[in-house]
Amino acid sequence: MPILDLYNHSEKRRNLAHFAAIASLAAVDGDVNDQEMKLLVKFANKLDITDNEFKEVMKKSNKYPIDPQNNSELRLERLFDLFKIIFADNEVDDDEMVLLKKYAIGLGFPSDKADKIIGKSIAIFSGRIDFDDYLYLINK
Incomplete structure (x- = not known):
């Protein structure tokens, strides 16, 4: 088996695990609503999730582990995706x-850093950022 096949398999496994994490967050408050389902379909397309994989993940008994990324930017991207699904219903x-x-x-964030990132992300997604943070984000 070529090394490239191992890499592709590993990336596919990560994408599937990430999609399962997003789906679990969407379903945590009960049933997945229409808005969340539309976003899940978008994520499935983005992450190359097949119809069969989608159906399997959407079962109540899915048990896919979180597969952390090696690079902090990729971990933040995964977390960003999770915030998008959470804020699909604006709360x-x-x-x-x-x-x-x-x-x-x-995903690999220490507990204290996870709290800070979550707090800042909620402020950004909910529109509650102060001017200094807004200025920093715009200029960066």
Whole structure:
């Protein structure tokens, strides 16, 4: 088996695990609503998830582990995707926060850094950032 096949398999496994994490967050507050389902379909396309894989992940009993990325930018991208699914219904409930912290730690962020990143991300996604942060984001 060529080494390239191993890499592709590993990337596919990571994408599937990441999609399962997103789907779990979407379902944490009960049923997946229409808005969340549309976003899940987009993520499935982005992550090359097949129809069969999609159906398997959407079962209540899915048990895909979180597969952390080696690079911090990729971990932040995975976390960003999770925030997009959480804010699909424009609110973050307590169950989503618990799972979000669990996933952030599973992605490789230490607990204290996970709290800071989650807090800043919620401020950004909910539009509650102060001018200095806004200026920094615009200029960066």
